[in-house]
Amino acid sequence: MQVHPARPRILLGVTGGIAAYKAAELVRRLRAMGAEVQVVMTKAATRFVTPWTLQALSGRPVRTRLWDQTAEAAMGHIELARWAERVVIAPASADFLAKLRAGLADDLLSTLCLATEAPIAVAPAMNRRMWRHPATQENLAVLKKRGVQVWGPATGAQACGETGPGRMLEAAELCERIRAWLRPGPLNGKRVLITAGPTREAIDPVRFLSNRSSGKMGYALAQAAAEAGAQVVLVSGPTALAPPPVAELVRVESAKEMYEAVMARVENTAIFIAAAAVADYTPAVVQPHKIKKETEWLHLELVKTQDILAEVARRPKRPFTVGFAAETERLEEHARAKLERKGLDMIAANKVGKGVGFEVDENCLWVLWPGGARRLPLASKLTLARQLVALIAERYAAKNSAKDSR
Known part of the structure; x- marks a missing residue:
């Protein structure tokens, strides 16, 4: 209409x-x-x-x-x-x-x-x-x-x-x-796949390994992308947040479940934004019953989880791929290394620690891409998300324009 x-x-x-x-x-x-x-x-x-x-x-x-x-x-x-x-x-x-x-x-x-x-x-x-x-x-x-x-x-x-x-x-x-x-947004009609929140890696039926991610940034990005006209699919780890206005919300718990949900939906996706704080390691064995407190030491053997971001970036017909880097030190150095190592189109980096990054309503980002960078100053996560989505749309359009001119 x-x-x-x-x-x-x-x-x-x-x-x-x-x-x-x-x-x-x-x-x-x-x-x-x-x-x-x-x-x-x-x-x-x-x-x-x-x-x-x-x-x-x-x-x-x-x-x-x-x-x-x-x-x-x-x-x-x-x-x-x-x-x-x-x-x-x-x-x-x-x-x-x-x-x-x-x-x-x-x-x-x-x-x-x-x-x-x-x-x-x-x-x-x-x-x-x-x-x-x-x-x-x-x-x-x-x-x-x-x-x-x-x-x-x-x-x-x-x-x-x-x-x-x-x-x-x-x-x-x-x-x-x-x-x-x-108003028609810069991502009007584009399919955008976003991951958000933490994952929980089961140790036994009552315990798990996780992290401090609240999911607020990923949910704000989903809202901002929807406002920009995108058809948003949000794959979310456990959060206490109200769902944003997305086309599809997929709830998962573990890194494995998140990997499977993303791979099942990445086909025909224009943009992939990996905002979730996915566990890097998961217990090698999940105990079938609650572990009792019977010994002085408890040893857990951990194995690497599948790297969702790297897997998407390696696809032959991959979407425009955006990663996140949460660092406690040498922010730009680590983010630039991750951008290059995984072959990403863009990475948004932020510091984390006590009162910074996780579990707060405000943040700031250092956004990097091959040949460029931009700092997004401290603001509410929704304001930041809108700025980041606008920048993603800009870089996505520039990349497609360069492809078409070849």
């Missing part, structure tokens, strides 16, 4: 939940960025915020009923479905997500979602237990496979007095995501 960049037409669906009050600020911000906004509310949503408020902010009559005699005389719900260039449901309740997954059309908003050809995004908002319920997670998995963007939720204090995942993203962040969604 062709989007009008100057005056994009956004249909904002508001469903029932306390987070409906945030829709007012979202409408205000969308109008400020030049969008036309048509609000459609469910009956439950009108119990939390009045249609008059959103009508005043949007400058358009708010639609609430499927069987509106005046509008439906001309099949108004079909006209609205055709009018929309993007559909955003914010907040999206657990009930509405279930409806959307099942394809129900028993009110105006669900009917519009079924009738429109416009891309759809949802910003979930619900109690943390409702969010974590297997039914909700299954519904979301199906919606993602259909191409629905899932933005959030955030983690924090909830109106019910509990704390956890389920808060709707703030209007400012949603507006930025919509802005990025509307």
